[in-house]
Every structure is written in C-alpha cells, then in structure tokens.
Amino acid sequence: MAVKTEPVTINLGPQHPSTHGVFRLRVKFDGEVVLDVEPVFGYLHRGTEKLAESRTYVQIVTLTDRLDYTASMSNNLSYVLAVEKLAGIEAPERAQYIRVICAELARISSHLMATGFLLNDLGAFATPLMYCFRERERILDLFEMLCGARITVSYMRPGGVLQDPPDDFWPALTRINDDLPQYFDELESLITGNEIVLARTRDVGTISAEHAINASISGPILRATGVQWDVRRADPYEIYDRLDFDIPIGAVGDTFDRYLVRIQEMRESVKIIRQCIEQTPDGPYRADAPWFIRAPEGDAYAAVEGPKGELGFYMVSDGDISPYRCKIRAPSFINLTALTDMLVGWKMGDLITIFGSLDVVLGEVDR
Amino acid sequence: MAQRHRREPEIPLAKEALDAKGESLTALVNEVFSEGHDVEVGAAVDEVTLTVQPTSLPDICRLLRDDPRFDFDYLRCLSVVDYEDRMEVNYHLFSLDKRHKLVVKANVSPDDPVVPSLIDVWRGANWYERESHDLFGVSFTGHPNLVPLLLYEGFEGFPGRKNFPFHDYDEW
Numbered sequence: 001m002a003v004k005t006e007p008v009t010i011n012l013g014p015q016h017p018s019t020h021g022v023f024r025l026r027v028k029f030d031g032e033v034v035l036d037v038e039p040v041f042g043y044l045h046r047g048t049e050k051l052a053e054s055r056t057y058v059q060i061v062t063l064t065d066r067l068d069y070t071a072s073m074s075n076n077l078s079y080v081l082a083v084e085k086l087a088g089i090e091a092p093e094r095a096q097y098i099r100v101i102c103a104e105l106a107r108i109s110s111h112l113m114a115t116g117f118l119l120n121d122l123g124a125f126a127t128p129l130m131y132c133f134r135e136r137e138r139i140l141d142l143f144e145m146l147c148g149a150r151i152t153v154s155y156m157r158p159g160g161v162l163q164d165p166p167d168d169f170w171p172a173l174t175r176i177n178d179d180l181p182q183y184f185d186e187l188e189s190l191i192t193g194n195e196i197v198l199a200r201t202r203d204v205g206t207i208s209a210e211h212a213i214n215a216s217i218s219g220p221i222l223r224a225t226g227v228q229w230d231v232r233r234a235d236p237y238e239i240y241d242r243l244d245f246d247i248p249i250g251a252v253g254d255t256f257d258r259y260l261v262r263i264q265e266m267r268e269s270v271k272i273i274r275q276c277i278e279q280t281p282d283g284p285y286r287a288d289a290p291w292f293i294r295a296p297e298g299d300a301y302a303a304v305e306g307p308k309g310e311l312g313f314y315m316v317s318d319g320d321i322s323p324y325r326c327k328i329r330a331p332s333f334i335n336l337t338a339l340t341d342m343l344v345g346w347k348m349g350d351l352i353t354i355f356g357s358l359d360v361v362l363g364e365v366d367r
Numbered sequence: 368m369a370q371r372h373r374r375e376p377e378i379p380l381a382k383e384a385l386d387a388k389g390e391s392l393t394a395l396v397n398e399v400f401s402e403g404h405d406v407e408v409g410a411a412v413d414e415v416t417l418t419v420q421p422t423s424l425p426d427i428c429r430l431l432r433d434d435p436r437f438d439f440d441y442l443r444c445l446s447v448v449d450y451e452d453r454m455e456v457n458y459h460l461f462s463l464d465k466r467h468k469l470v471v472k473a474n475v476s477p478d479d480p481v482v483p484s485l486i487d488v489w490r491g492a493n494w495y496e497r498e499s500h501d502l503f504g505v506s507f508t509g510h511p512n513l514v515p516l517l518l519y520e521g522f523e524g525f526p527g528r529k530n531f532p533f534h535d536y537d538e539w
Contacts (some may be wrong), residue, residue: 216491298381319378
C-alpha cells in the first residue's frame, strides 16, 4: 500500500530566534525537504525614505543609524558621502581618516555578530556568540568615547564628524586594534577546523558567481563566490585608494566560504585601521558647512562597501533644506532575493544555517 | 507706493564632475546611440545619464548588458522619483570589469506610470520593481508577481508619492 503524502506549508517566524528580527518565511516542505520559500517582511517598515523628505540634511543622519543597527557608522558614512557629493562639500582629510576608522570598526563589529549568530543557528548556543560579543563590546566602548552613544551613533555630519576624538581615544584604539588579531585566532581555532561546522556548512547553500552578479548580490556573499568586487576598490571613496589591503574571496560560494570571507575581511580591517592610525593628519575635523545645507538642484548616488554589501544613497534635491527624495539601496534587502534559489532542495536544519549565513538585518530590509 | 517684490532665491544646479572614465563613456554612448535612438545623454554630478523612452528600455538595457564595450552586468539600484509633472525611473548600472557607471532614466506620466519589467535582463530588478510598485504605484509589465512587499495587504494609496496625505491620517 502506497503511503499518501502531500506538501506541507509552514510559517517560520515572524517571532522566531533564527530570523534575526521580525521576519517570516513561508516554506513549503515535502517531508523535510524545502520545495518553495516565500520571504514575507515589512513588519519594521518605518518609511525612512519618506521621513527623510521632511527633515533637514543633518537631522537625517539619525534616521540612517536605525537602518542597519549593527553597523550604524557605515550607514552614516554612506549618507554623508551622498550629501557631500550633491552639495559639493569636501570633508577635511582628518575627518576622512576618522570616518574610515569608524566604518572599519563597524565592519568588524557587524561581522563578529554575523559569525556569532551563524554559530548560534548551527546549534552552538550562546557560547561562541558571547566570545564574539566580548570583542564587539570593546568596539562599542570606542564609539561611546567618540560620541556618547553605542549603537545609534549619529557621529558623522555632512562635511566631517561631530567632534574631534578625545585624547584617550587614540591609545585605546591602538590597544584594541592590536588585540583583535588574537581574538580572531581564538575564534578561528574554535570554528574553522571544527568538524561539525565543516559538515554543516561545506557545500551548503551554494550560489554561482553569474547568478549572484545578475541578481545584484553584493558584499561577502558575492565575494564568497569568487568575484573580487568591493566598492572600496571598484569605485573608491574617502581615502581608500591610499590604503593597502586585500579583498578576500571564496572558492565555491557556500556557507563556509561566506563565514571565511568575513573572518578574513575583519583581519583586513585591522590592517586598514593600523594604517589609518599612522597616517591621520592634524587639522580640522569638520568642513565649514552651514547647519542648514541647501544642496543645489540635481541628483547624486554614492555608495560605500558596508559590512553586508553595497550600501548606497540616491539623493535628489530641489534646492530646499531637506532632500526631495532619498532612496536607500539596502544591501540586506537585495541579498535576500537569492534566498529562495539557495534554499530549494535543502533540509529544514540547513534552511536556518543558510539564512543565518546571509547576515540580514531587518531594520535595513524593511527601512 | 512702489510695490515691493520678494525676490525668489536662485537655486543653483549641481555641478557636473565627470572623471576620465565618465568622459570616455559619454563619448561611447553618443557614438552608439547617435542615430535611430530617441535618447538624451547628460550627466548627474559624477555619473553619465541616458534618458530613454520607457518602451525602448528592455532593448537598450539588453544592449548595454551584452555589448562588450559597455558590459553593464550589475544593476546597483533602481529608484523612482515623483517629480511634479512626471515620474522618473532610474537604473544605476555598473560594470564589474570595466568599472564604469551609467544611470538610465525613463520618464513616465504620473497618471498612468507603466514601465516594462527588466527581470529578464537583470534578475536583481525583481524586488526593486515590487517595492516601486508598492510605494509609488508604478506598474512593471511582464513582472510575474507584483504583490505588496513592504506594505501590508490591503493598504490603499502609494505612500512614496508626494501627494499621499500624511497629515490627515488617523491613528488607530
């Protein structure tokens, strides 16, 4: 007698620890195998783009903090670059170095969280995550020294930064930067060679380079497929063209490659910060820009390499004190489009892992 | 009494600042689209812009992707801007190999904004188009699944547009 079977549709989320926020996956299963996935989101939609249309250029900085809240410095940087490009403001060199340092620190802290939560999703509850959070905590302490806030920093301004770092910031930064590689070694000794991690992540959730490029995927997910594309090199901004760093790439584009690319990127960030500490000149930390910036009529697009991928702002101005339109190109949002293609054919347990390896932040997806 | 006129502030235009790559791309675009195409070449700060007719979008974009001189294989961003008299759909393109960038613009009427879908050219356009349909009401013909993405089902109106009433919105 044949056993009668039929596909089952299950809702994962919106409240589920593995969804990293308020996010729902409508999954169709055949037994334990995924047949189809439909991501459902928008629970956190705050209309950031619309809110920006009624705020002045400086006020919008606070809105950008709340997009990707694990790396608010990168959001700040992308936004102020777009405004500077449109308004023709040039930030002093010292400010550019400070901003690069902040963005790289944000990258490290975001990648640490991504790695910790990936391990969490693999079933190694809390312990590896707490190792990652220990380092992240020290980076957040640095942000607190700069501006008094840890997550919602709002540290950058069109034309520079809010204030010069205090005197004890630089020794603290050097100390942490020198400690970080040892932390990464420790983390890697726990994870990289671990047999369970390898078995669960090798060749799981693979995506090809052609597919990733065609689907506008960016960041570590694209680089894990072997494409050496990084906005810092391809379309340089700030002072990245003066710095010496490598762009790590993966071989096959599986979950393990994505993890490995993130770890190597953190090591490169440490290198970048070390060069910045040596090269940061004295001088003003903020250009002489007016408080109410009136950008000339026109439009401009500026992008940075955020921790999740290409983070861009498209600003349109009609000459008023607030932008006419502010479009946010959120990397997590676009990286999610690849999710369905990655998941079909895998099992329930792999679904959680693959989703965790994408490292999406729902504040940015929903905007 | 002499009537006093309030002087309207003069609004300057954003300065063009094309780099060497931008200049050569402008020349190339002018050369390829010199005849038989209803296009307009310009610049937006540091990017070359190409304004095209909405109906010719798929053909031109396929040419931009497949022609080795352009090689635009990456769609960076798709955005809709609601100007007073028109709606503008912007496609920010990038070439991973050549490392040059181009903005393709298409203007549609705000009463009946219809643009052909570009999913066949860049599959990354999928969610961008759904989002634009969600917030601005632009319909993309040929898109397989234009259901709401960010707003909830049954939401009325297009909150991205300038005429969406925000101030008489009741809290519930």
